[in-house]
Each structure stands twice: as structure tokens, then as C-alpha cells.
Amino acid sequence: MGITKTDSFTTNQNELATLFKALAHPARIAIIEFLLKNEKCICGDIVDELPLAQATISQHLKELKNANLIIGTIEGTAICYCLNQEVFSELNNKINLITNQLITKNNSKCC
Amino acid sequence: MGITKTDSFTTNQNELATLFKALAHPARIAIIEFLLKNEKCICGDIVDELPLAQATISQHLKELKNANLIIGTIEGTAICYCLNQEVFSELNNKINLITNQLITKNNSKCC
DNA sequence: TTTATATATTGCAATATTACGATTAATATA
DNA sequence: TATATTAATCGTAATATTGCAATATATAAA
Numbered sequence: 544m545g546i547t548k549t550d551s552f553t554t555n556q557n558e559l560a561t562l563f564k565a566l567a568h569p570a571r572i573a574i575i576e577f578l579l580k581n582e583k584c585i586c587g588d589i590v591d592e593l594p595l596a597q598a599t600i601s602q603h604l605k606e607l608k609n610a611n612l613i614i615g616t617i618e619g620t621a622i623c624y625c626l627n628q629e630v631f632s633e634l635n636n637k638i639n640l641i642t643n644q645l646i647t648k649n650n651s652k653c654c
Numbered sequence: 655m656g657i658t659k660t661d662s663f664t665t666n667q668n669e670l671a672t673l674f675k676a677l678a679h680p681a682r683i684a685i686i687e688f689l690l691k692n693e694k695c696i697c698g699d700i701v702d703e704l705p706l707a708q709a710t711i712s713q714h715l716k717e718l719k720n721a722n723l724i725i726g727t728i729e730g731t732a733i734c735y736c737l738n739q740e741v742f743s744e745l746n747n748k749i750n751l752i753t754n755q756l757i758t759k760n761n762s763k764c765c
Numbered sequence: 766t767t768t769a770t771a772t773a774t775t776g777c778a779a780t781a782t783t784a785c786g787a788t789t790a791a792t793a794t795a
Numbered sequence: 796t797a798t799a800t801t802a803a804t805c806g807t808a809a810t811a812t813t814g815c816a817a818t819a820t821a822t823a824a825a
């Protein structure tokens with residue numbers, strides 16, 4: 544049906560999937576890399592950097608904001624975006640946990 | 655247009671986004687967690703575990719396989735799936751890199 | 766060989782995503 | 796106040812994803 548059966552899964556599973564979904568587009572990865580490299584993080588700079596229309600960039604920024612991966616601060620007529628270290632750290636921890644479990648259990652793997 | 659402008663981004667950006675996309679569904683997170691917990695990793699067990707039709711599970715497994723996140727081994731009439739430690743480790747490293755960069759640069763953040 | 770079991774594939778309907786032009790909203794400046 | 800600048804929102808077209816019933820495929824067992 545093209546709709547996800549959210550009710551069938553745990554909150555944790557849904558939240559993790561939502562985070563991954565926000566990261567699941569090369570433009571959004573590019574935005575994150577841009578924000579990593581640049582101290583100044585004005586929205587217009589991202590529009591200049593990427594070959595996408597302003598409306599499209601704005602939409603991608605909105606998704607990153609919804610996932611709480613970035614934070615926007617109004618600076619006069621411009622908006623300054625930056626990465627939310629806390630959420631990236633949490634995501635990092637979760638993936639670390641999975642990977643470490645995987646490495647530890649490696650001996651009992653069946654294929 | 656609903657199609658991603660893949661050509662506009664680097665190989666690394668596209669590959670990372672593809673990995674995240676494969677992880678961007680609660681059912682696929684649930685499958686990964688199931689494979690983490692269970693030594694036996696028969697496809698049928700996953701179908702019993704999750705409230706989705708067999709065809710749907712099969713589709714999700716296919717996406718995880720395409721992303722190389724899981725490996726399937728034929729065992730008679732059944733198929734034994736397990737997580738691909740190598741790819742999880744690579745993903746873990748990439749996210750570690752981003753997070754560490756973020757923590758280090760924290761002093762120069764603009765918002 | 767027939768039958769049962771396990772998984773993949775196909776076809777389709779419902780919904781979501783991506784992209785952009787046009788417009789709107791809000792602030793700064795002349 | 797009028798105008799320019801910056802970013803968000805709206806509307807729409809094209810494409811992708813999710814989910815399932817039905818069917819196909821492949822192997823094991825009788």
C-alpha cells in the first residue's frame with residue numbers, strides 16, 4: 544500500500560528508521576558534509592553549493608530539521624544552520640552498539 | 655519529480671545515502687535486531703516474528719541483500735540469513751568519523 | 766513421480782518522495 | 796513607505812516505496 548505499518552513496530556525501531564530515512568538522500572548527505580566543513584552555515588550558501596533549486600534545498604533542510612539532525616537560527620534575513628551534535632552522537636551510539644554486538648557474536652554466526 | 659539527481663552527487667554521498675535508505679524502514683530494523691539476537695537465522699522465522707506477509711518480508715530481505723547488509727546461505731529448502739559484519743563496520747566507521755569531526759569542531763559552531 | 770515446504774517474483778493499489786516554478790512571508794535597506 | 800533579499804510554502808508532475816494476494820520456483824520427502 545505504500546504506507547508503513549508503524550503500529551507493528553517498537554518506538555525504538557520506528558525512531559531509528561526515521562533517523563535513517565532523513566539521511567537516505569545524497570543531497571542531505573551533501574548538506575551535512577557542507578555543514579561539517581563550513582563554519583558559516585547560511586542556507587543560501589547551500590543553495591549555491593548544490594545543483595538543486597532553492598525550493599528543493601529548503602525541503603531537504605526541513606526534513607533534516609524534522610529529524611532534529613540540524614538546527615536553524617535566524618540571523619537577520621538569513622538563517623544559519625548547523626548540525627545537532629547530540630542527535631548525531633545518539634545515532635553513533637546506536638550503530639556502535641549494533642556493530643559491537645555483531646563483532647562479539649561473530650563466532651556463532653551461521654553463514 | 656520523485657527521482658533523485660544521482661549524477662549531481664559524489665559516489666561516496668550516493669553510496670552512503672543508499673546504505674541509509676536500506677535501513678530506513680522499521681521492518682528492516684526489526685529484521686536486523688532479530689538476526690542479532692538469534693543464532694538460527696532462517697527466513698521463515700522472521701516471517702513468524704513480524705506481522706507482515708511472507709511476500710513483504712521477502713521484499714525487505716531483498717533490499718537488505720542488495721545493500722549487502724545481510725548474506726543468505728541456502729540450507730536445503732530453507733535460507734539462512736545473517737548480518738554482514740564488514741558492511742556494518744564500514745558504516746559504523748563513517749558515522750564515527752562524522753560524529754568525531756562534529757565534536758572536535760564544536761567550538762566553532764555558529765548556532 | 767507426486768506432494769509438501771520454503772522462498773522469490775509478479776502485478777497491482779495506495780501512499781510517499783523528489784523536484785521545481787510560482788508565490789508568499791518576513792526582514793533589511795534605500 | 797517602497798524595494799530588495801532570503802527562505803518557506805503551495806501546487807503539481809514524475810517516480811519510488813510499501814504491502815499483499817496469487818503465482819512461480821526450487822528442493823526435500825514420501
